[in-house]
Amino acid sequence: MTAMLLIEQALNGLQYGVMLFLMAAGLTLVFGVMGLINLAHGSLFMVGAFACAAVAGATGSFWLGLAASLAAAAAAGAIVEMTVIRRLYARDHLDQVLATFALILVFSEGTRWAFGSFPLYLDIPAALAGPVTLPGGLEYPLYRLVLIGVGLGVAAGLFWLIGRTRLGIRIRAGEADREMIAALGVDISRLYTIVFALGAALAGLAGALVGALQSVQVGMGEPVLILAFVVIVIGGIGSIKGALVGAILVGMTDTLGRFVLPLALGTVMSRSDAGAIGAALASMLIYILMAVVLVLRPGGLYGRA
């Protein structure tokens, strides 16, 4: 029974991790290629969730909503890149942080203006609802299994895109030397728009997929954004591989920590106290993980030192 519970928790951690990866991938791409700190990445997550909830609510189809979330987040990303972000590449990081923080406020208030302050309804599509029985008799929600599959699929697709396609070559070249690639005749500003829109679409996809599990509301992107930053710092800024490994590490640490710590403390103190202290310690775990990684490898796991 305990082994089963542990396996179930590991699956939960994996699922949480791959969803974090969808957020972190865009963030790390944008930082790696353009050297831009984008605090508004969480807003794109929210845009995806709201687009999915609004379209699914109007048409009754989650899948149309999912398509809408990709389109809306990519479009929002492209527009933001062309109107605001483009002016920030040459500026220092503090200006970027200020401008993208302003974007968070604009997106949040804009969404509140359009959809109101009350959470929206978005449910898991009927075809994926309910639990399935895994080998060994473990009951696990089908939707979460699908999320794991989608996340790993997107990761594989990204590795292929970066490693095997012409666009990927340009992205890597842009990371290495942006003046040279511009001199070789690549339209660098178009490349930047594409990368930014791609990162935005991934965040939008994560927002829509996670939105079906949680509450679709204004401000839902910011807590995820903080975790995504932890992930890319652990993984090494600019590295897709680092983002994947970092995301799964953070997902596992957080989920298993919340499960194991109260149990372990419960052997030495009352259950009520163990629950409270364990929960408090568990919420610190990922930051402790980050600190340890930074002490051992200051550039992150796969970063350039």
Added chain:
Amino acid sequence: MNVKTILMAAVAAVAMADNATAEPVKVGMITTLSGGGASLGIDTRDGFMLAVGMANNPDLEVIIEDDQRKPDVAVQLADKMIQSDKVDVLTGIVWSNLAMAVVPAATAQGKFYLSTNAAPSQLAGKGCNPNYFAVSYQNDNLHEAAGAYAATAGITKAFIMAPNYPAGKDSLAGFKRFYEGDVVGEVYTQLGQTDYAGEIAQIRASGADGVFIFLPGGMGISFVKQYADSGVGLPLIGPAFSFDQSILQAMGDAALGTLNGANWSPDLDNAANAAFVTAFAEKYDRLPSVYASYGYDTANLLLSAMAKASVADAPAFRAALKAADFASVRGKFAFGPANHPIQDLYVREVVKEGDLYTNKIVGTAMTDRGNPYEGECKM
């Protein structure tokens, strides 16, 4: 006209000013209007302002600010309202950790604080203050109602869960106080947590036959949807906050049939409540939540005190508040010795009426329940 008549006229004018126009009261409302908990603050504000609008009292001025659910922001707003806006009364805070940051300092400066929601145990017992009035409840109350009713609902082995913050601890303590079954699991989650897969796995493995959750706002939506999808299927019970009007529509069918402890419900049968629900729906085009009902009651309590005493005369105003001479939407309402309400507690069930999810009272959990910490209060 000689000096004497001028003086007399002046004295008469002053005397008349004193009688004819009551002392204006300035209220500072600090509540959550943006971010994850915004729907709770907006309902608090709308309920409060509905009563203010209905009374149309020119002597009442309300300043409203957004605390963003952040204790530091709430403290700054309170300082600003007290020092530069010179408010007489503060109100509106939804979250207990914010209340703990604001209330003791405000009452120490001689301001009145009327709580529309948060009423942590610390302020109900040792930290009580004659200028602090909880209009809503004491934090434990709605959880006590759920606990007292859980055994009746057939829950004998409960798994209980709340966020790790002051009201979360009050919640689980309150549930256990009158619960007659066993507690087989007790978990504190993070405040603002959105994924409950880990907790649901523990519920599945715990051998419980029912689950008590205190997860207000977006946390409740996330949990209830994920719980329904997990197929665990044990009955859910909680305080009203976990299944409130402001979040039910986002939960959808997943919330149907769940039970929750409350001190108010839209279908509670009294004239004040009927008028409130109708007026609220008319003005805002939605059904009120418990938060809206507390906001409405708080404004009416304040208005009733203003009619009796001047806010400049603190002891008289305090006595006028304590008399609670207003028509509460809860029907029965009185303040106990530590300025917390003595009231009936109900259990509600989530039902669907037409296209709308709402709550209906299914039973009375406790009658004339007061503040469990009033013995520790010395004032």
